[in-house]
Amino acid sequence: MTAASAPSAHWAILGGTFDPVHVGHLRIALQLRDAGFDKVLLMPNRIPPHRPSPQASSDQRLAMLQLATAGLDGIDVSDIELQRPECSYSAITLEVLRQEHPGVSFTWAMGTDAWFSFDRWHRCDDILRMANLLVISRPGDSQPLAPWQSQQWHKRRATLEELLASDHGSICQQTLPGLDISATGLRKALSKGDNVRFLTPDSVLEYLTQQQLYR
Numbered sequence: 001m002t003a004a005s006a007p008s009a010h011w012a013i014l015g016g017t018f019d020p021v022h023v024g025h026l027r028i029a030l031q032l033r034d035a036g037f038d039k040v041l042l043m044p045n046r047i048p049p050h051r052p053s054p055q056a057s058s059d060q061r062l063a064m065l066q067l068a069t070a071g072l073d074g075i076d077v078s079d080i081e082l083q084r085p086e087c088s089y090s091a092i093t094l095e096v097l098r099q100e101h102p103g104v105s106f107t108w109a110m111g112t113d114a115w116f117s118f119d120r121w122h123r124c125d126d127i128l129r130m131a132n133l134l135v136i137s138r139p140g141d142s143q144p145l146a147p148w149q150s151q152q153w154h155k156r157r158a159t160l161e162e163l164l165a166s167d168h169g170s171i172c173q174q175t176l177p178g179l180d181i182s183a184t185g186l187r188k189a190l191s192k193g194d195n196v197r198f199l200t201p202d203s204v205l206e207y208l209t210q211q212q213l214y215r
Contacts, residue, residue, distance in 0.1 A: 008103045010164055012037040012134065015081070015090070015108070017183065018044045018061050019054035020208065021068045022200045024181040026075075028136065031176050032109060033074040036164050041078045042069065045088030049122065050114075055187065056213055058082045067203040091123035094130040105167045107132040112143065119148040128156070132163050132170040138178045190214040 012032045018025060021042075029040045044061045047053060054061060065077045080096060081088040090108060097106060108131050110118070115135040118124055127133075145153060158170035181199055189196050191214050197205060208214070 009038045010036075010105045010107065011039040011041055011101075012107045012109050013041045013043055013078075013093075013131075015043040015045055015088075015110075017048055017051065017054040018042065018065055019056050019183050020061070020186060020200060020213070021064050021204060022181050022183060022186050023198070024179040026068060026072070026201070027179055028109070028176065029069075029075050030072070032134075035160060035174070037107070038074070040075050042075065043078045043081055043093070045081045046084060047087045049087045049089065050117065060207075060211060060213065064204045064207055067207055068201045070203070087122075089122040091121075091126045091130070094127060098130055105132070106130070107134050107163060109134045109136055111135075112137045116143065116146060116149060119146075128152075128169050128171075131168055132158075132166055132172070134160075134163065135171065135173045136178075137173060137175050187214045 014025070014029055014032065016025070025042065029042060032040045042065055044058070044065060046058055056064070062077065062079055062082060069075045069077055081093055084092070094106060094108075097104075108127065110133065112135060115133070118133070121127065152171060156169055156171040158166060158172045160172050160174060163170045163172040186196060186199055189199075190208065193215075200208075
């Protein structure tokens with residue numbers, strides 16, 4: 001683990017398209033907050049480098065996130081990547097965040113799929129020089145580490161407590177109970193006119209109806 005003095009504040013970043021946001025996203029955000037992070041940023045990307053472009057517009061996805069997180073202490077929405085016209089590269093985002101919030105340390109939270117492709121992320125080494133990584137797996141997840149991941153895991157592995165005291169360069173794996181909900185499945189259900197109540201907050205469901213999204 002990279003040694004560093006304890007940060008004055010430590011924020012977790014949960015990025016994605018949020019196309020649309022659903023209760024699975026919110027559940028993870030709450031679990032991260034309760035794990036000890038001072039703040040959790042839900043960060044929609046404008047142009048995701050590793051997946052198809054979202055169906056909903058940037059403004060619509062931002063509006064849904066703001067509706068979904070209203071009243072949730074410690075959970076904020078960041079539009080920093082929506083403001084940039086180019087691909088939403090995490091390294092560039094972290095450069096801006098560290099400049100805007102001196103004294104705050106950042107941990108980028110990701111699922112196991114993202115972790116196994118992390119060595120192909122833009123400037124992945126720079127990301128680890130600016131932030132920690134928290135790899136979120138679900139119970140029963142099992143996959144052998146690729147060579148790059150194995151090397152980084154051996155060098156940077158940290159407990160959650162160690163990660164929260166680290167400014168950058170630590171990697172922690174946490175198994176969190178998840179909900180079997182995906183944005184893809186939610187969009188398909190909406191396109192068929194299925195009842196999706198309780199899969200996303202009522203305020204978001206009302207917005208989806210008003211905007212006729214994914215219909």
